[in-house]
Amino acid sequence: MYLYLHALIKTHGYFETLVNSDLALFNRLDVSMENYLQTPFEIRSQIWKELTRSVNDKHHAWRTPVLSTVALDEGVNSRTVVLRGAHESENHLLIYTDARSAKVSELEKNSQAFIVFWSPRLHWQLRVKVNISTHTTGPLVDQLWAKVSQSAAASDYISPSAPGTQLVADFESVNTDNSTEHHFAVLVAQIHEMDWLELSRNGHRRAKIIGNSWDWLTP
Numbered sequence: 001m002y003l004y005l006h007a008l009i010k011t012h013g014y015f016e017t018l019v020n021s022d023l024a025l026f027n028r029l030d031v032s033m034e035n036y037l038q039t040p041f042e043i044r045s046q047i048w049k050e051l052t053r054s055v056n057d058k059h060h061a062w063r064t065p066v067l068s069t070v071a072l073d074e075g076v077n078s079r080t081v082v083l084r085g086a087h088e089s090e091n092h093l094l095i096y097t098d099a100r101s102a103k104v105s106e107l108e109k110n111s112q113a114f115i116v117f118w119s120p121r122l123h124w125q126l127r128v129k130v131n132i133s134t135h136t137t138g139p140l141v142d143q144l145w146a147k148v149s150q151s152a153a154a155s156d157y158i159s160p161s162a163p164g165t166q167l168v169a170d171f172e173s174v175n176t177d178n179s180t181e182h183h184f185a186v187l188v189a190q191i192h193e194m195d196w197l198e199l200s201r202n203g204h205r206r207a208k209i210i211g212n213s214w215d216w217l218t219p
C-alpha cells in the first residue's frame with residue numbers, strides 16, 4: 001500500500017495534493033515495511049507460528065480465544081477457553097474441558113463451532129470455522145491426562161459437581177470429595193476455514209483461507 005502510494009504520487013503529480021495529508025500521516029506514524037508479510041504463504045505460515053507459540057506462552061493473547069457453539073436450544077453459546085494444542089500437520093487445535101460441561105453436550109449434538117482469536121500486539125483477528133470432536137475416554141485422553149494430572153490444573157477436572165451446577169450454602173459441594181475420578185475431556189477442533197483480519201496503518205487486510213487456497217476479501 002505504502003509503495004503503491006509512492007508510485008502513484010510519482011506518476012500522477014496532480015494526485016500529490018490529494019494524498020499529501022495521508023502521506024504526512026504515514027511518515028509521522030513511521031510505518032515499517034520490514035516485517036510486513038506480503039504473500040499468502042508467508043501470512044499462513046505466520047498464523048500457524050503464532051498459534052503454536054500461544055500454546056506455550058501464557059502472555060500470548062491468542063492463548064485464550066473464544067469458543068462459540070450451537071446451544072441445545074439452537075441459540076448460540078460462547079466462552080473463553082485456553083488453547084492447548086495447535087498442529088499444522090493435522091490442521092487442528094486442541095482444547096481441554098470438563099466432560100460434563102455444557103459445551104461438550106452441545107458439540108455432541110452439533111459439532112460445528114467457531115474459535116475466535118484477537119491479538120492487540122499483532123493487530124490480528126483470526127476466526128476459525130471448525131468441527132469439534134469430543135473425547136472423554138480413549139488413548140488421547142489417557143495420554144494427556146497423565147500429564148495434566150501432575151499439574152495444578154488437575155483440580156479443574158476432578159470437581160464432584162459438574163460445571164454450572166447450582167451451589168449450596170457455604171460452597172459445601174465443592175472439593176469435599178476425595179475421589180480420584182476425573183472428568184477431563186479433550187476437544188479436537190478440525191479446521192475448515194480461517195478468516196484472517198489485519199488492522200494496519202498500511203490499510204486493513206482480510207483473507208479467507210481454506211486449506212492451501214486463499215481469497216483476499218474486503219475488510
Ligand SMILES: Cc1cc2nc3c(=O)[nH]c(=O)nc-3n(C[C@H](O)[C@H](O)[C@H](O)COP(=O)(O)O)c2cc1C
Pocket residue numbers: 064077078079080081082083095096097098101102103104163164
Ligand atoms: C481465561 C479463561 C480461560 C478458560 N479456559 C477454559 C478452558 O480451557 N476450558 C474450559 O472448559 N473452560 C475454560 N474457561 C471457563 C469457560 O469460559 C466457561 O466458563 C466454562 O467452561 C463453562 O462453559 P460451558 O458451560 O459453556 O461449557 C476459561 C475461562 C477463562 C476466563
